Amino acid sequence: MFWIGCLTGFLALTVVLSAAVIVAVNIPRAQTAVILVNWYESAKGPTYTTTVPFTDIDDLPPAQWVAVSKLYNLGLTAGTSPTTYGPHERTKLYQWFIFIGKLLMKLQ
Numbered sequence: 001m002f003w004i005g006c007l008t009g010f011l012a013l014t015v016v017l018s019a020a021v022i023v024a025v026n027i028p029r030a031q032t033a034v035i036l037v038n039w040y041e042s043a044k045g046p047t048y049t050t051t052v053p054f055t056d057i058d059d060l061p062p063a064q065w066v067a068v069s070k071l072y073n074l075g076l077t078a079g080t081s082p083t084t085y086g087p088h089e090r091t092k093l094y095q096w097f098i099f100i101g102k103l104l105m106k107l108q
Helices: 002-024 029-044 062-073 093-107
Strands: none
Touching: 029 062, 029 093
């Protein structure tokens, strides 16, 4: 009976984590920036924007543009190239891990 409970718990956890991964990897990078900056600012307080080298974020809504700028200022992103951020690309799972790892280091 114990093993059935363990297996059931493991399967439930697998389903929940799979759903979280599916949601996470379907978020555009610009929205990812908003999420990460909100997490940072909820823990450390407001941060400021800066000029960014990215030429592909000018068409973003103001909130997303500001978030990308803040993310760059915090050192949490260097973009997909020296001059691009890729705001409309989907955030890949490994990118989430990198972003969250950098964010946790900043929050220490």
